[in-house]
Amino acid sequence: MKTILHKANDRGHANYGWLDTYYSFSFANYYNPEKMHFGKLRVLNDDTVAPGMGFGTHPHDNMEIITIVLEGALEHRDSMGNHGVINANEIQVMSAGSGITHSEFNHSKENQLRLLQIWIYGNKRNVEPRYDQIKLNPASRKNKLQQVLSPYPGKEGVWIYQDAAFFLGSLEKGSMVDYTVQKKNNGVYIFIIEGSAMVEGQLLSHRDGFGISETGTIRIEAVKETEILIMDVPMG
Numbered sequence: 001m002k003t004i005l006h007k008a009n010d011r012g013h014a015n016y017g018w019l020d021t022y023y024s025f026s027f028a029n030y031y032n033p034e035k036m037h038f039g040k041l042r043v044l045n046d047d048t049v050a051p052g053m054g055f056g057t058h059p060h061d062n063m064e065i066i067t068i069v070l071e072g073a074l075e076h077r078d079s080m081g082n083h084g085v086i087n088a089n090e091i092q093v094m095s096a097g098s099g100i101t102h103s104e105f106n107h108s109k110e111n112q113l114r115l116l117q118i119w120i121y122g123n124k125r126n127v128e129p130r131y132d133q134i135k136l137n138p139a140s141r142k143n144k145l146q147q148v149l150s151p152y153p154g155k156e157g158v159w160i161y162q163d164a165a166f167f168l169g170s171l172e173k174g175s176m177v178d179y180t181v182q183k184k185n186n187g188v189y190i191f192i193i194e195g196s197a198m199v200e201g202q203l204l205s206h207r208d209g210f211g212i213s214e215t216g217t218i219r220i221e222a223v224k225e226t227e228i229l230i231m232d233v234p235m236g
Helices: none
Strands: 002-006 012-015 019-023 041-049 054-060 064-071 073-078 083-087 090-095 100-106 113-120 130-135 145-150 165-171 176-180 186-194 196-199 202-205 209-213 217-222 226-234
Touching (some): 054 073, 064 073, 083 090, 083 130, 090 145, 113 226, 165 176, 165 217, 186 217, 196 226
Antiparallel strands (some): 002 209, 012 019, 019 041, 041 113, 054 100, 064 090, 064 113, 073 083, 073 100, 090 130, 165 226, 186 209, 196 217
């Protein structure tokens, strides 16, 4: 088993006034050669957006982009004609493929927006861009893991062009789950959204990240009430 620990306080950070953001991996003006990616996981940004503010229209290509809203509502508009709002307990995905432009704004003029934006390297290039979002049932992850992303259309959660799977868990203090890695050459990056958990002997707290590879099963025990995100991705 190989592991890598990314403590919350060691993340990159930028505060632009309208955007307060933490980078688990090198992004924008934050560069750390030891934090370029974890396998096919390229970006994990922890964003807080001020009321009414956001990201103006900008381009992407050949990246799988996943957004999980933690608090508030995100307004989205893109060159494919999609325009809508992603609320807490929803997940959004875009396959940028051959190229898209989009904008993202805090839908509220009064309340802050908190979200995770995640980029995954795809396994196909220049695909036709696509967009999807779904509502998640929080009860489906009470003291267990809820799959929210898969590599196949029609499976649980949204899907992307990659052999990856995401799971969310809401664990009470003392609750224990065993996670089985999806494929032999995949690794797992665990992110503590809230709370604290013991993962394979490593204590993780609020916003810590923990990468694990070359193993088959991972044991997770909540030290206190904990919200956890598991990202299972190819390491090649």
